[in-house]
Amino acid sequence: MKIKVGISNRHVHLKEEDLISLFGKDYALTIKKPLSQIGEYASVETVSIKTDKATIDNVRVLGPVRNYTQVEISRTDAYKLGINPPVRESGNLKDAETVEIIGPEGSVIAKESTIIAERHIHINTNELEQYGLQNGEVVRIKIDGIKGGIINNVKIKAKDTYTFELHLDTDEGNAFLLNNGDIVDIIKGE
Amino acid sequence: MKIKVGISNRHVHLKEEDLISLFGKDYALTIKKPLSQIGEYASVETVSIKTDKATIDNVRVLGPVRNYTQVEISRTDAYKLGINPPVRESGNLKDAETVEIIGPEGSVIAKESTIIAERHIHINTNELEQYGLQNGEVVRIKIDGIKGGIINNVKIKAKDTYTFELHLDTDEGNAFLLNNGDIVDIIKGE
Numbered sequence: 001m002k003i004k005v006g007i008s009n010r011h012v013h014l015k016e017e018d019l020i021s022l023f024g025k026d027y028a029l030t031i032k033k034p035l036s037q038i039g040e041y042a043s044v045e046t047v048s049i050k051t052d053k054a055t056i057d058n059v060r061v062l063g064p065v066r067n068y069t070q071v072e073i074s075r076t077d078a079y080k081l082g083i084n085p086p087v088r089e090s091g092n093l094k095d096a097e098t099v100e101i102i103g104p105e106g107s108v109i110a111k112e113s114t115i116i117a118e119r120h121i122h123i124n125t126n127e128l129e130q131y132g133l134q135n136g137e138v139v140r141i142k143i144d145g146i147k148g149g150i151i152n153n154v155k156i157k158a159k160d161t162y163t164f165e166l167h168l169d170t171d172e173g174n175a176f177l178l179n180n181g182d183i184v185d186i187i188k189g190e
Numbered sequence: 191m192k193i194k195v196g197i198s199n200r201h202v203h204l205k206e207e208d209l210i211s212l213f214g215k216d217y218a219l220t221i222k223k224p225l226s227q228i229g230e231y232a233s234v235e236t237v238s239i240k241t242d243k244a245t246i247d248n249v250r251v252l253g254p255v256r257n258y259t260q261v262e263i264s265r266t267d268a269y270k271l272g273i274n275p276p277v278r279e280s281g282n283l284k285d286a287e288t289v290e291i292i293g294p295e296g297s298v299i300a301k302e303s304t305i306i307a308e309r310h311i312h313i314n315t316n317e318l319e320q321y322g323l324q325n326g327e328v329v330r331i332k333i334d335g336i337k338g339g340i341i342n343n344v345k346i347k348a349k350d351t352y353t354f355e356l357h358l359d360t361d362e363g364n365a366f367l368l369n370n371g372d373i374v375d376i377i378k379g380e
Contacts, residue, residue, distance in 0.1 A: 075364035076266060087336045087367070118336070140339070146277045146308070147362075149330070150340040172337075174265035175365035177277070 001131060001186040003121065003141075006036060006165045007173035010077050011060045012047055012101065013070045018110065022047060022103025029063040037122055038161040039064070048102040049073070049114075053082030055102075071099055071114040074171045078116065088115040089155065117169055119154040121186070122162040131164070132188070141166060142185040147177045152190065191321060191376040193311065193331075196226060196355045197363035200267050201250045202237055202291065203260045208300065212237060212293025219253040227312055228351040229254065238292040239263070239304075243272030245292075261289055261304040264361040268306065278305040279345065307359055309344040311376070312352040321354070322378075331356060332375040337367045342380065 019027055029043040045061040049071060056077060070093065078085055078097075085097040097114035100107055119141075123133060133139070135158040141151040151172065166184065173179070209217055219233040235251040239261060246267060260283065268275055268287075275287040287304035290297055309331075313323060323329070325348035331341040341362065356374065363369070 075367060076360065079364070146343055148342045152338045153336055169365075170266065171361055171364040174269070174361040175359075177265060 001188075002183050003164060003166045003186055005173070005178050005180065005182045005184055006167050007170060007178065007180050008072065008117065008167055009060065009170055010049075010056065010071075010073045011042075011062050012049070012072075013062055013066045013068070015067055015069045016065050018069045018101065018108045019065055021106045021108045022101060024105040027105075029061060029065070031063065035062070036163045036165050038163070045103075049077075049081065050100040050102055050107075051081040051083055054080050056080065068093065069101070069108075069110050069113050070096075071101070071110060072117045072169075073114060074169045075116055076171055083114065085114045085116050087118055089118045089120070089157075090115075117167070119151060119166075119168060119172070120157050121154055121164070121166050123156060123158050123164050124162050125158045125160045127164055128156075128158055131186075133158075138190045140187040140189065142187055143176045143178065144184075145177055147175065149176065150187070151176075154186075191378075192373050193354060193356045193376055195363070195368050195370065195372040195374055196357050197360060197368065197370050198262065198307065198357055199250065199360055200239075200246065200261075200263045201232075201252050202239070202262075203252055203256045203258070204291075205257055205259045206255050208259045208291065208298045209255055211296045211298045212291060214295040217295075219251060219255070221253065225252070226353045226355050228353065235293075239267075239271065240290040240292055240297075241271040241273055244270050246270065258283065259291070259298070259300050259303050260286075261291070261300060262307045262359075263304060264359045265306055266361055273304065275304045275306050277308055279308045279310070279347075280305075307357070309341060309356075309358060309362070310347050311344055311354070311356050313346060313348050313354050314352050315348045315350045317354055318346075318348055321376075323348075328380045330377040330379065332377055333366045333368065334374075335367055337365065339366065340377070341366075344376075 096112040273287040286302040
């Protein structure tokens, strides 16, 4: 069973209140590029992520706004920032790290906002049967090549707006020499 | 079969001629910290690595000097520098990338110097029998945890100065949430 790879660079999802604090009253994000997941997009806007140890600039804001603010970084970024975020599914911010987000019009302390994303596969609900997969199921991924191997703990996430795609972070992409759009194998079973 | 993890950050090995070009006549490296491999050490000295696209500062020089200059970087570094180094065993610089190395007293164009290190295991020659391993054999590594998995193509490298240790780069360490000194499993067979 083959799947396309999408590699997520560090990014930020904002709640409305934080969007306004960072960019100003009545601000709305501008679409730069639609993402493969329907309705989601990379916006033109970027912010800086700051901790006591370091700042990372030019962090892309993804839209649309959510009802929570979430910062997704790699462990390489986490080292640079001097924080130790948990590995979490998007939306689960239990024990997440706190960082400062800085925009052109202000900044916010984003409490318990910052995670390393759990490996996951997006799939359209109507494709589950065709691929023999279940929402919430955990699978593995096999990657070929000189830096190949197997990745465990990849969770199936189904929605009726999702497109079939494996989401990894830049550390995983680079460790396995993967590029956006590469095709890899799903192995059933944990 | 268990083995200790050693994660190699980007670093440079220098030949005598380049050491002198970078640091001055009759210069000798100063030991900062011995490495786990006997006779090898992190030196006090650092250099900058420069390409048309970017510069990475504070790159550690490892000693002692070798009879070739070699720059070992991660793929994350390679992206930043805008180059595409091959994955190579140390010492094999076929089709390696070219970078500029800058020291306090001068700079050199290090032609065909820059690689991404092949995954490998150092082992003392007198330990091979005990572990049932052969020099040049290729094994796999199993890593547990939420970001666990399996790493293929790990080459056994035996020498009578070597200490039993798995060497990965920072991308691999970060993708699998590994730290220096962590213990992982060797799986026999490619």
